[in-house]
Amino acid sequence: MEVINDNSCGWIKDLSPRNNVKKLESDLDCEWLIVGAGFTGLSAARKLGQLYPNVKIILVDAQLAGEGASSRNSGYLVDTTLNDGFTSNKELNNYKKKADIYKLGIEAVKRFIKEYQVDCDWNECGKYFASSKVEDKKILENFSSTLSKLGYEHNLLSNKGLKERLGTNFYNIALHTKGGILLHPGKLVRAMIDTLPENVNLYENSSLLDWEKKNDVVICKFKNGSIKAKKSIFATNGFLKSLGIKSNYNFPITLTASMTRPLTDEEFISIGEPKEWGVLPIRPMGATIRMTKDRRILIRNTAEVHNPYKMSKSELKKRSLKQKIGIKKRFPELSEDIIQSSWSGIVSRTRNSSQIFEKIDENIFVAGCYNGSGIGVGSLFGEQIAIKASNENSNEIETIEARKKPTWLPPDPILSLGVRARLIYERLRAKSEI
Numbered sequence: 309m310e311v312i313n314d315n316s317c318g319w320i321k322d323l324s325p326r327n328n329v330k331k332l333e334s335d336l337d338c339e340w341l342i343v344g345a346g347f348t349g350l351s352a353a354r355k356l357g358q359l360y361p362n363v364k365i366i367l368v369d370a371q372l373a374g375e376g377a378s379s380r381n382s383g384y385l386v387d388t389t390l391n392d393g394f395t396s397n398k399e400l401n402n403y404k405k406k407a408d409i410y411k412l413g414i415e416a417v418k419r420f421i422k423e424y425q426v427d428c429d430w431n432e433c434g435k436y437f438a439s440s441k442v443e444d445k446k447i448l449e450n451f452s453s454t455l456s457k458l459g460y461e462h463n464l465l466s467n468k469g470l471k472e473r474l475g476t477n478f479y480n481i482a483l484h485t486k487g488g489i490l491l492h493p494g495k496l497v498r499a500m501i502d503t504l505p506e507n508v509n510l511y512e513n514s515s516l517l518d519w520e521k522k523n524d525v526v527i528c529k530f531k532n533g534s535i536k537a538k539k540s541i542f543a544t545n546g547f548l549k550s551l552g553i554k555s556n557y558n559f560p561i562t563l564t565a566s567m568t569r570p571l572t573d574e575e576f577i578s579i580g581e582p583k584e585w586g587v588l589p590i591r592p593m594g595a596t597i598r599m600t601k602d603r604r605i606l607i608r609n610t611a612e613v614h615n616p617y618k619m620s621k622s623e624l625k626k627r628s629l630k631q632k633i634g635i636k637k638r639f640p641e642l643s644e645d646i647i648q649s650s651w652s653g654i655v656s657r658t659r660n661s662s663q664i665f666e667k668i669d670e671n672i673f674v675a676g677c678y679n680g681s682g683i684g685v686g687s688l689f690g691e692q693i694a695i696k697a698s699n700e701n702s703n704e705i706e707t708i709e710a711r712k713k714p715t716w717l718p719p720d721p722i723l724s725l726g727v728r729a730r731l732i733y734e735r736l737r738a739k740s741e742i
């Protein structure tokens with residue numbers, strides 16, 4: 309199956325079109341092959357290019373590099389997460405392991421930005437976990453106690469303070485963590501493409517259709533050619549399962565998001581001229597919503613089991629309508645027709661929200677499944693899987709490998725039915741927050 313994506317992501321539209329796109333149209337051999345050019349694959353390619361400057365490395369993607377989930381996300385470089393099951397005191401040790409990985413992810417992105425002088429609208433303004441439901445305070449107090457024990461700077465806020473900071477009366481309680489960063493994901497991933505080492509050969513719009521291992525070589529088949537590689541890294545995230553990789557440990561989820569045009573001066577004044585901010589929901593299926601540096605409002609309030617290869621225009625429109633309602637609920641003073649772009653993207657989940665980082669066969673490696681933390685963790689895992697695949701070790705690999713491993717999932721249709729049922733339940737619980 310070929311990945312067919314909509315051309316309507318607001319972040320991608322901000323970028324200038326690329327003119328150096330090569331398609332795979334012959335049979336090639338290489339030392340290293342990386343499949344998937346998002347944060348993970350691009351970081352792996354950069355690291356391998358640095359480690360082996362004289363070796364042929366191929367990086368291949370089914371669509372334009374970086375234009376999968378890596379450009380289509382909400383742009384939160386997260387320091388902490390709330391909705392991943394590790395918030396009780398009993399789980400403190402596991403939460404710490406997870407947060408240690410986020411910290412390394414932030415450092416990996418920071419290093420890249422500093423080294424290549426990248427402008428990606430980086431803003432160390434922190435992030436909010438917020439709810440309109442006062443009864444969610446208990447969850448925040450519990451979370452606050454976890455963060456205090458681990459030394460994460462944060463504070464609790466109520467409606468008045470939130471109205472001033474966010475420009476909406478909608479939220480009644482929130483917890484602000486200081487370490488979260490907001491950025492423009494499209495600009496960040498574009499910089500990773502533009503700075504690929506010279507010995508990395510990038511092929512785009514070239515979908516891997518099938519692969520096998522024969523005599524210690526991985527043979528990959530594409531529509532118009534093939535690649536034989538001595539060593540390979542799979543970085544296709546939401547498409548790992550469809551390539552038969554770790555099939556019983558991950559599954560794709562489709563998210564949709566919308567972004568408004570920049571608010572006019574008048575509109576901006578009407579909501580109190582807030583500084584850039586980002587809110588994550590307290591209830592898992594609630595909306596992620598942020599005010600960008602250039603006064604656009606981004607909202608993501610759907611997550612579902614859907615065909616990961618394509619979302620039709622009419623289906624996207626239905627979801628965009630939900631996002632219009634989500635914005636209206638929070639900003640009733642703004643006009644109805646301010647959404648400028650809507651798009652879908654695929655993330656990968658595991659049962660226990662842990663990530664995949666491993667050798668799956670001799671000379672075959674895989675990294676992925678970060679749910680909503682792939683900007684930092686994907687960048688980190690890409691670099692580190694390249695190091696692991698080179699038979700080297702690092703402190704980062706030790707931290708990554710100390711985490712809980714992903715747990716087994718039942719096969720379809722039991723899996724899809726179970727996930728759908730869970731999503732319906734969470735959607736009902738978060739009804740007011742969508």
Ligand SMILES: Cc1cc2nc3c(=O)[nH]c(=O)nc-3n(C[C@H](O)[C@H](O)[C@H](O)COP(=O)(O)OP(=O)(O)OC[C@H]3O[C@@H](n4cnc5c(N)ncnc54)[C@H](O)[C@@H]3O)c2cc1C
Nearest residue numbers: 344346347348370376378381382384516545653681682683
């Ligand atoms: C709407 C939305 C909001 C999100 N918000 C956030 C957020 O705020 N913060 C955060 O950290 N994360 C967020 N995420 C998740 C984040 O985007 C991902 O975790 C991250 O992009 C993963 O990077 P990756 O490189 O592993 O995978 P991807 O970016 O998915 O890249 C995988 C690549 O593999 C390619 N591919 C797939 N199949 C094939 C094939 N057969 N042949 C060749 N290539 C193939 C795809 O085309 C794609 O480019 C969000 C995601 C979405 C969709």
